Amino acid sequence: MTATSDTKFSSKGYLGMQLLRFTTAGSVDDGKSTLIGRLLYDSKSIFEDQLDAVKLASVQKGSEHLNLALFTDGLRAEREQGITIDVAYRYFATPNRKFIIADTPGHIQYTRNMVTGASTANAAIILIDARNGVIEQTYRHAYIAYLLGIPHIVVCINKMDLLEYRQDVFEKIKADFNAFVAKVLPGEDLRFIPISALKGDNVVKPSLNMDWYKDTTLLETLETIPIDKDHDMVNQRFPVQYVIRPESDKYHDYRGYAGRIAGGIFHPGDEVMVLPAGMKSRIRMIDTFNGPVDEAFPPMSVTLLLEDDIDISRGDLIAGTASLPKSASEFDCMICWMNQRPLRINGKYALKHNTRDVRCLISHIDFVLNINTLEQIHERTSLAMNEIGRIHVRTTKPLFFDPYTTNRQTGSLILIDEATNETVAAGMIL
Amino acid sequence: MKDYNFTHLQELESEAIYILREVAAQFERPALLFSGGKDSIVLVHLSRKAFHPASIPFPLVHIDTGHNFEEAITFRDELVKKFNARLVVGSVQESIDTGRVVEEKGINASRNVLQTVTLLDTIEKFKFDAAIGGGRRDEEKARAKERFFSHRDEFGQWDPKNQRPELWNIFNGKKRMGEHFRVFPISNWTEMDVWQYILQENIELPSLYFTHEREVFFRDGIWLAKAPFMAMKPTEKAEKLHVRCRTVGDISCTGLVLSTADNLADIIQEIAATRVTERGGRYDDKRSDAAMEDRKKEGYF
Numbered sequence: 001m002t003a004t005s006d007t008k009f010s011s012k013g014y015l016g017m018q019l020l021r022f023t024t025a026g027s028v029d030d031g032k033s034t035l036i037g038r039l040l041y042d043s044k045s046i047f048e049d050q051l052d053a054v055k056l057a058s059v060q061k062g063s064e065h066l067n068l069a070l071f072t073d074g075l076r077a078e079r080e081q082g083i084t085i086d087v088a089y090r091y092f093a094t095p096n097r098k099f100i101i102a103d104t105p106g107h108i109q110y111t112r113n114m115v116t117g118a119s120t121a122n123a124a125i126i127l128i129d130a131r132n133g134v135i136e137q138t139y140r141h142a143y144i145a146y147l148l149g150i151p152h153i154v155v156c157i158n159k160m161d162l163l164e165y166r167q168d169v170f171e172k173i174k175a176d177f178n179a180f181v182a183k184v185l186p187g188e189d190l191r192f193i194p195i196s197a198l199k200g201d202n203v204v205k206p207s208l209n210m211d212w213y214k215d216t217t218l219l220e221t222l223e224t225i226p227i228d229k230d231h232d233m234v235n236q237r238f239p240v241q242y243v244i245r246p247e248s249d250k251y252h253d254y255r256g257y258a259g260r261i262a263g264g265i266f267h268p269g270d271e272v273m274v275l276p277a278g279m280k281s282r283i284r285m286i287d288t289f290n291g292p293v294d295e296a297f298p299p300m301s302v303t304l305l306l307e308d309d310i311d312i313s314r315g316d317l318i319a320g321t322a323s324l325p326k327s328a329s330e331f332d333c334m335i336c337w338m339n340q341r342p343l344r345i346n347g348k349y350a351l352k353h354n355t356r357d358v359r360c361l362i363s364h365i366d367f368v369l370n371i372n373t374l375e376q377i378h379e380r381t382s383l384a385m386n387e388i389g390r391i392h393v394r395t396t397k398p399l400f401f402d403p404y405t406t407n408r409q410t411g412s413l414i415l416i417d418e419a420t421n422e423t424v425a426a427g428m429i430l
Numbered sequence: 431m432k433d434y435n436f437t438h439l440q441e442l443e444s445e446a447i448y449i450l451r452e453v454a455a456q457f458e459r460p461a462l463l464f465s466g467g468k469d470s471i472v473l474v475h476l477s478r479k480a481f482h483p484a485s486i487p488f489p490l491v492h493i494d495t496g497h498n499f500e501e502a503i504t505f506r507d508e509l510v511k512k513f514n515a516r517l518v519v520g521s522v523q524e525s526i527d528t529g530r531v532v533e534e535k536g537i538n539a540s541r542n543v544l545q546t547v548t549l550l551d552t553i554e555k556f557k558f559d560a561a562i563g564g565g566r567r568d569e570e571k572a573r574a575k576e577r578f579f580s581h582r583d584e585f586g587q588w589d590p591k592n593q594r595p596e597l598w599n600i601f602n603g604k605k606r607m608g609e610h611f612r613v614f615p616i617s618n619w620t621e622m623d624v625w626q627y628i629l630q631e632n633i634e635l636p637s638l639y640f641t642h643e644r645e646v647f648f649r650d651g652i653w654l655a656k657a658p659f660m661a662m663k664p665t666e667k668a669e670k671l672h673v674r675c676r677t678v679g680d681i682s683c684t685g686l687v688l689s690t691a692d693n694l695a696d697i698i699q700e701i702a703a704t705r706v707t708e709r710g711g712r713y714d715d716k717r718s719d720a721a722m723e724d725r726k727k728e729g730y731f
Contacts, residue, residue, distance in 0.1 A: 019438035086593070088574045089567045091620045098438040100618055112595060119597040228435050242451045246484035254483060260448045260599070265434070289479035297434045301447040301480070314455050338595050352600050355455070412598045421604040423594045 026127035035197035042204035111386040118148035161196040231298035236264030236320025239354035256303035262409035315356035339424035343383035364392040404428035449615035456603035460560040464490040466502035469564030489516035520552030584608035652685040
């Protein structure tokens, strides 16, 4: 059997695709679910049985059109209440890229879900209802994208069909957004696209109603955003995950450090320092199942072997000696609180940073942020769920880190409540 | 500057290897749930890669409904031998014999639901604290919100409304005594990714996935295999046709597709052109709109 012309993937083309993770923030009324439904539907990622189910549900709900939003509703409670309450992951592919969408609710009470979805994203889609323009929620979404270090931001001005596809509406919103982000998003890769998710303008197909817009559609934009520079390719960082010591005669002396490259490009022969031991050595071999390799870069999972016999275990960091990470047991970080039980000042928590586990004490809250206005509120003694603030942390053992703005892997951490074992906060080290 | 592009399959593989190593590092007694289906075969391959040159540091657990395709069992035993793995079998028949569960009756009877009890009993018996599964978020809507590290209480239950947030690549596997985790390293893979990866890595699969002649009958839009324990309605007639499996599970709920694809490249072309989801052929999901969510809450795979 040979490929037919209407087959979506050629085997070879598909094997060489890149992966883009993006997040969508918006409230129910912005048409976020409709936009995702439109992307999936127009890129032919919806299957017949899913389509049948949604057609049936649309009729049952008395919807006039095919209700595209129903494609993305996950849990039963959400279907009943018509809201998105968690992060849902969606997948689709075009012949150029594979996409993972972290679909998150946009309301302030779901800030923690937005933060979760944003933590792994290369790009963020921020939706603005053209009728309402830039509102409080827009500021919040832009700030979260900035705080979580998402490298590419696409602002979609939706429901253009309800405003006769007017260019002045688009330009006004663009100017308002730019005025705000000049403060928080300097130097970000920022794009604006006028769309109608309901009618399909500029989502997958170019709009016939907005000839004044000459740039790419949303899908083309997502297909072409350059993402190979999204990792820190300079500072060599390798958190040790697991030590491989085969119990076999053939590999009697094998001692490999398994992990995923978090920064920089590693080569055999590179001089490295093992932290916290502070010992120097060189990389003897970068091993994989398919044999040794000459270089390893983020986000490859490999096994490093060193020239010297040093006592190394999970939680240690192997770093290039050309630029060492910061080492400290006291530091400041921005956090988003994610639990019903508020943060307690002088409270003790378990802290996970890369593969390292320590305990910590929150000694001080510098400020809590009003994320709608970016106003700093001082002299607060606790942080409630969905609040973002700056705190001072003291750890039992030093951490080896980079500022979050330099490296999203070595600059991030989570806090765990030891009484419940729940993940209670996401932290970005300053 | 040199190009440091990573393909999506390399990235998904690297992510899965990272998760598998986290499991080995964070848990004392992990196990890999092996169904004999392609997703769990891919997990075994990824586990070999993650711990090379050491052998896989956890056993494979097969929950055996007794209603198997013979080819799947032969394949399982050969794989265990070839990769020097350990195998643990939990038997649904034993759960029925000891009165832990009662066999379903009637035309649509299936042991698929009963598996949950056997699975939880096996986890308890061997004190497994993490069960690695091949579940993918693209399979079904209730799975779309599943975490990589999915917490289960001491009754094995999943609470979808109270899941721990998962940020960056930091996974929280902390738990109390008696609780366990389900871990899904290939959460982010789609059916197409799995097949492309099988092709790229040249992974061996049971013959069931390729076209073969089999006696089948048609029920509610799905082709099912004729077997001694499969009750048929008087109106249903078995025919010998060229079919293959899109998923492999218990015979009573595994739908077959009419196909002449006898190699991976043809299967991939077939899937690219197919307009029905993989689980569209799973009889167990057709029971109700939230069938999967309900089963998952109780502790299903």
